[in-house]
Amino acid sequence: xxxxxxxxxxxxxxxxxxxxxxxxxxxxxxxxxxxxxxxxxxxxxxxxxxxxxxxxxxxxxxxxxxxxxxxxxxxxxxxxxxxxxxxxxxxxxxxxxxxxxxxxxxxxxxxxxxxxxxxxxxxxxxxxxxxxxxxxxxxxxxxxxxxxxxxxxxxxxxxxxxxxxxxxxxxxxxxx
Amino acid sequence: xxxxxxxxxxxxxxxxxxxxxxxxxxxxxxxxxxxxxxxxxxxxxxxxxxxxxxxxxxxxxxxxxxxxxxxxxxxxxxxxxxxxxxxxxxxxxxxxxxxxxxxxxxxxxxxxxxxxxxxxxxxxxxxxxxxxxxxxxxxxxxxxxxxxxxxxxxxxxxxxxxxxxxxxxxxxxxxxxxxxxxxxxxxxxxxxxxxxxxxxxxxxxxxxxxxxxxxxxxxxxxxxxxxxxxxxxxxxxxxxxxxxxxxxxxxxxxxxxxxxxxxxxxxxxxxxxxxxxxxxxxxxxxxxxxxxxxxxxxxxxxxxxxxxxxxxxxxxxxxxxxxxxxxxxxxxxxxxxxxxxxxxxxxxxxxxxxxxxxxxxxxxxxxxxxxxxxxxxxxxxxxxxxxxxxxxxxxxxxxxxxxxxxxxxxxxxxxxxxxxxxxxxxxxxxxxxxxxxxxxxxxxxxxxxxxxxxxxxxxxxxxxxxxxxxxxxxxxxxxxxxxxxxxxxxxxxxxxxxxxxxxxxxxxxxxxxxxxxxxxxxxxxxxxxxxxxxxxxxxxxxxxxxxxxxxxxxxxxxxxxxxxxxxxxxxxxxxxxxxxxxxxxxxxxxxxxx
Numbered sequence: 001x002x003x004x005x006x007x008x009x010x011x012x013x014x015x016x017x018x019x020x021x022x023x024x025x026x027x028x029x030x031x032x033x034x035x036x037x038x039x040x041x042x043x044x045x046x047x048x049x050x051x052x053x054x055x056x057x058x059x060x061x062x063x064x065x066x067x068x069x070x071x072x073x074x075x076x077x078x079x080x081x082x083x084x085x086x087x088x089x090x091x092x093x094x095x096x097x098x099x100x101x102x103x104x105x106x107x108x109x110x111x112x113x114x115x116x117x118x119x120x121x122x123x124x125x126x127x128x129x130x131x132x133x134x135x136x137x138x139x140x141x142x143x144x145x146x147x148x149x150x151x152x153x154x155x156x157x158x159x160x161x162x163x164x165x166x167x168x169x170x171x172x173x174x175x176x
Numbered sequence: 177x178x179x180x181x182x183x184x185x186x187x188x189x190x191x192x193x194x195x196x197x198x199x200x201x202x203x204x205x206x207x208x209x210x211x212x213x214x215x216x217x218x219x220x221x222x223x224x225x226x227x228x229x230x231x232x233x234x235x236x237x238x239x240x241x242x243x244x245x246x247x248x249x250x251x252x253x254x255x256x257x258x259x260x261x262x263x264x265x266x267x268x269x270x271x272x273x274x275x276x277x278x279x280x281x282x283x284x285x286x287x288x289x290x291x292x293x294x295x296x297x298x299x300x301x302x303x304x305x306x307x308x309x310x311x312x313x314x315x316x317x318x319x320x321x322x323x324x325x326x327x328x329x330x331x332x333x334x335x336x337x338x339x340x341x342x343x344x345x346x347x348x349x350x351x352x353x354x355x356x357x358x359x360x361x362x363x364x365x366x367x368x369x370x371x372x373x374x375x376x377x378x379x380x381x382x383x384x385x386x387x388x389x390x391x392x393x394x395x396x397x398x399x400x401x402x403x404x405x406x407x408x409x410x411x412x413x414x415x416x417x418x419x420x421x422x423x424x425x426x427x428x429x430x431x432x433x434x435x436x437x438x439x440x441x442x443x444x445x446x447x448x449x450x451x452x453x454x455x456x457x458x459x460x461x462x463x464x465x466x467x468x469x470x471x472x473x474x475x476x477x478x479x480x481x482x483x484x485x486x487x488x489x490x491x492x493x494x495x496x497x498x499x500x501x502x503x504x505x506x507x508x509x510x511x512x513x514x515x516x517x518x519x520x521x522x523x524x525x526x527x528x529x530x531x532x533x534x535x536x537x538x539x540x541x542x543x544x545x546x547x548x549x550x551x552x553x554x555x556x557x558x559x560x561x562x563x564x565x566x567x568x569x570x571x572x573x574x575x576x577x578x579x580x581x582x583x584x585x586x587x588x589x590x591x592x593x594x595x596x597x598x599x600x601x602x603x604x605x606x607x608x609x610x611x612x613x614x615x616x617x618x619x620x621x622x623x624x625x626x627x628x629x630x631x632x633x634x635x636x637x638x639x640x641x642x643x644x645x646x647x648x649x650x651x652x653x654x655x656x657x658x659x660x661x662x663x664x665x666x667x668x669x670x671x672x673x674x675x676x677x678x679x680x681x682x683x684x685x686x687x688x689x690x691x692x693x694x695x696x697x698x699x700x701x702x703x704x705x706x707x708x709x710x711x712x713x714x715x716x717x718x719x720x721x722x723x724x725x726x727x728x729x730x731x732x733x734x735x736x737x738x739x740x741x742x743x744x745x746x747x748x749x750x751x752x753x754x755x756x757x758x759x760x761x762x763x764x765x766x767x768x769x770x
Contacts (some may be wrong), residue, residue, distance in 0.1 A: 007492035010765040057360045062767065064359075070343030070769050071359035071368070079348040 272305030373535025373695025481686025
């Protein structure tokens with residue numbers, strides 16, 4: 001009886017490699033040699049997000065296959081942690097501090113203005129790919145409340161009225 | 177579990193239990209049932225819902241009885257006004273976020289949350305909580321999700337990973353917005369789901385349900401143009417009476433057939449006919465492989481959940497699977513070919529309804545491999561036992577009042593010929609090890625001749641999850657394995673793959689206990705919810721009892737099968753048999769990670 005090869009693992013493996021970078025694939029392979037490779041899931045996801053800017057479904061599937069962790073667990077972890085993003089992030093990552101001090105100083109009004117101006121909610125990205133809006137629990141600079149962080153830059157004492165001009169200035173910066 | 181004993185006091189009772197016993201289990205020994213909700217006997221103990229809280233002397237807080245082990249000298253109190261109030265409060269908080277639609281819910285009357293609300297004494301609703309507003313996911317052919325009714329007990333997630341090793345369901349997001357879905361929120365049919373439906377069987381509410389086919393069946397029954405036939409799987413007769421309040425373990429084959437006739441089916445067939453036919457084809461296939469060098473081990477193919485698991489998790493072993501269609505599909509195919517021709521019926525007017533203890537059969541029935549040339553499924557509708565029970569009740573048919581029916585109009589309790597003529601071998605398909613025993617009964621005769629072949633193979637019965645053993649047939653030793661639950665199946669397959677053991681044949685069943693524990697069976701009666709092994713054992717015993725009382729106990733001795741081969745199929749494994757009774761499998765994506 002001639003047997004056809006019904007194993008699709010080689011195809012799955014190639015697709016998984018294609019979805020990631022050689023460095024990430026090598027890191028996963030290294031994790032697999034250690035005890036409890038599944039415990040490196042978050043470390044792997046950090047590297048994926050660092051490279052791609054977010055965790056896409058093809059990347060999560062690839063991590064699952066290569067690390068041998070069920071895909072539902074990978075997406076479960078990815079959706080549990082605030083830090084992980086499931087959509088591509090915008091060119092500008094706007095983090096509004098909603099910590100106690102900022103909140104008392106009107107962070108909610110600042111946030112509302114950002115939402116209105118951009119037409120998106122927390123966790124979303126504008127359709128032109130320019131801005132992502134996020135809330136942060138505390139940025140640790142309560143003396144500057146209310147504080148907003150855009151990419152690596154900290155903006156102190158932000159008022160709702162400053163929001164339009166702030167956004168306008170950012171869009172004037174030419175994309176790299 | 178250790179044999180060392182621990183002495184403790186529960187309420188006024190002194191009791192001794194083995195080290196490692198939980199408070200819930202110890203309390204049972206003195207006749208006390210502590211209420212539970214997230215607890216399930218097959219699963220890990222998360223202690224998540226806190227409904228089972230008790231007080232323990234010198235411990236300053238309530239303890240979860242389901243997940244706390246007893247210790248020497250422990251003094252447990254299970255029932256005080258404070259405990260009763262606390263349990264009620266916990267349940268009320270769950271109810272505050274739960275839809276208030278019990279009367280229109282499919283689990284009305286069978287819902288653990290509802291029963292608990294009654295037994296804990298929730299008699300008024302003081303608070304109104306936030307409700308979830310997540311769309312129902314009815315994209316699947318078999319398993320429907322209703323996230324708004326989910327109380328996040330995690331039983332479905334645990335059975336899917338701990339017992340089935342499918343790991344399809346997981347909690348996504350966090351806090352109030354947590355939702356149980358497959359990876360990326362995919363539709364069940366596009367995920368690694370194997371459609372076994374065990375998530376439905378363990379769900380305490382109606383958050384997971386089978387796709388309902390009852391409306392299709394009502395319509396078919398009302399259509400005068402259609403010749404509506406029905407078939408019932410072996411395990412159905414062992415459990416259907418539970419739906420009418422009977423204690424488990426009482427087979428009611430005749431009542432079931434009579435009730436189906438009263439529902440106005442035109443013919444009542446038996447899936448056991450298909451099981452006998454499966455054995456004849458499968459034994460032939462097996463002996464051919466044994467003589468011709470493989471591929472071995474041969475894997476059985478009756479359980480549709482297992483077949484889905486094979487295609488997604490072990491596609492490299494697809495050539496090992498028996499190509500036999502399942503007993504259900506064989507019976508359906510023959511009802512629209514052989515039977516239709518015999519009766520002069522237009523096959524397009526024959527409508528097949530299958531009553532199954534199974535959820536995955538709904539998926540199997542819709543596979544393109546099991547459709548005719550025009551694309552119509554051979555099995556038009558699949559009803560779980562629960563769905564049939566509802567249809568009977570909706571029609572005013574009660575098993576026990578059938579006793580009062582005038583004998584002159586009482587419908588026949590016998591299945592119809594020819595697809596209702598059966599043997600004891602096909603009957604035991606419904607229990608774990610049954611397919612193996614039935615195969616061995618026929619294979620033994622083929623290998624050893626009629627006179628010296630053993631009939632019973634009790635060593636493959638009552639398999640607790642998995643068993644591997646050697647069966648001696650004359651001078652030949654067969655290495656066989658039986659597994660129920662996909663985690664156990666994976667363990668056997670991995671052992672074989674690592675070369676630790678060579679097998680000739682493996683019986684694989686997706687559900688714990690085999691079909692008697694299928695996800696389409698009646699929900700366990702509340703008194704047995706925590707003793708499922710016992711429940712499944714009672715149902716299996718009912719099937720073995722039928723087998724023991726049957727004159728013909730080897731599938732190939734079935735006269736209707738012999739005639740089928742003479743008049744229609746030719747020999748086992750003939751081209752005609754292959755065309756009608758065999759199928760193929762393909763690797764499916766996404767690939768699962770066991």
